[in-house]
Amino acid sequence: MLRFLTRRLLLTVPVLLGVATLVFALIHLVPGDPAVSMLGEAATPADVSALRARLGLDDPLPTQYGRFLSDAVRGRLGQSLRTxxxxTTELSEKLGATVLLAVTAMIVALVVAVPLGIIAAVRADTWVDxxxxxxxxxxxxxxxxxxxxxxxLLFGVYLGWLPISGRGPSAEFLIGSVPRVPPAYLVLPALTLGLALAxxxxxxxxxxxxxxxxxxxVRAARSRGLSTRRTVLRHALRNGxxxxxxxxxxxxxxVLTGTIITETIFAWPGLGRLLIQSIQFRDYPMVQGCILLIAxxxxxxxLLTDLAYGLADPRIRYE
Structure with a gap:
């Protein structure tokens, strides 16, 4: 098991390096100048040039790329050009909101999907299935x-049952922690993500x-007098x-990538919405940080999914 973990961790290095390289290349191909976005269209060319020099945007791309990788290895992703x-501070503040939304969506998916799948399998080829x-x-x-x-539109505008944007006035978002959000504000974003997964x-x-x-x-279990419920849940489902x-x-x-759209729709203050805002502002460091964190x-x-295989089926051995 230790050898497997070591091998998998080593394999993640080229994956993350490839992601970092691709993100750096693509973000610099996006049209627009961050210095102009920060100063506004009325800024003089001299002010724009001075800001670009201060931010290091005038350096050759290989120099910027090397500086980016060096800082990323040491856990320093730079400063946001927008704020x-x-x-790292802004990412840690937004991460809790995205984790809360993703976990809630997965709970919705599991609660809906597993019973529905079991019923359909037990009643296979019937109208229920x-x-x-x-x-x-x-x-x-x-x-x-x-x-x-x-x-x-249905639950927020027409019926008025649920709020359609934001996180609520009493929500608390602490750095590095999962926020406490009024449940009503979480229902629609979680359903939007969870139902498709379900x-x-x-x-x-x-x-x-x-x-x-x-x-x-399964036939042997039934022949020993086990009920259908026990046979399905304790034997068949476990092996499947x-x-x-x-x-x-x-x-x-x-789900983490799907939150980009959902958080934008419902104005949910998470990583997805932060990523969209950063792309619009040409905030290179923030875009790179968001995508690296998602990757x-x-x-x-x-990796955790691979490890869960051994817990679900003891016959699995990692060589």
């Missing part, structure tokens, strides 16, 4: 940028469980967890 604050999979297909077909405004997860749960229910050990865990791990990483989180989630 002048350290990038057809209805469940039809609902899952509808969920897969609805993108976040369409579902979010639809839920906001659709994919329900189909995978159903497919995995249908295959396991055909195995001989590997593909489900895979989807959960991959989708949790996708590191995605790699970490995939």
């Amino acid at each position: 002048g604050r350290p990038v 057809n209805v469940a999979m039809a609902l899952a297909l509808v969920g897969v077909s609805m993108p976040n940028f369409w579902l979010g405004p639809l839920l906001a 659709a994919i997860l329900a189909r995978m749960t159903r497919a995995s469980l249908v295959e396991e229910l055909k195995e001989l050990y 967890l590997i593909p489900i865990i895979t989807i959960v791990g991959l989708q949790f990483g996708a 590191v989180t995605y790699v970490a989630v995939n």
Whole structure:
């Protein structure tokens, strides 16, 4: 296990290096000048040139790239061109909001998808299965940028049940901590993210469980007098967890990227909204910091998913 962990951690180094290089190259290809964005269109060329020199934007790209990598290795991502604050400070302030939204969305997905997938598998090829999979297909077909405004219009504007933007006046966002947010403000963003994930997860749960229910050990368990509920939950579902865990791990990483759209729609103060604002302002250090943090989180989630395989199935051994 230790050898596996070491190998996986070493493999993350070229992945993160590739992400950092790609982000640095693409952000410098975006049209626009950060100095002009900071000073405004009325700024004189002399002021713009002086600011570019002070920020190091006049240096050759290889010099800027080397400085960026050197600082990133030491945990220093520079200062935001928009606010002048350290990038790491702003990221730590926004990370808690994104983590809260992502975890809540995954809980919504699991609560909806796993029971739906189990019911569809137990009632395979019946009208119950057809209805469940039809609902899952509808969920897969609805993108976040369409579902979010639809839920906001229905529950926020027409019915007036839920707030449609922000985090609430009493929310507390502390550096490096998960914020406390009134639940009403979390419902619509979490549903927007969670329902699409639930659709994919329900189909995978159903497919995995249908295959396991055909195995001989399931028939043996039933012949010993075990109830259908115990046979499905304690035997078939447990043996079918590997593909489900895979989807959960991959989708949790996708949630972090999906929050970019959802946070923008609902004005949720997380990493996704910060990234969009930074791109619009040509805030190079902040954009690089946001994407690097998302990439590191995605790699970490995939590593934890691999480790979860061994917990779900003791037969798995990492050579």
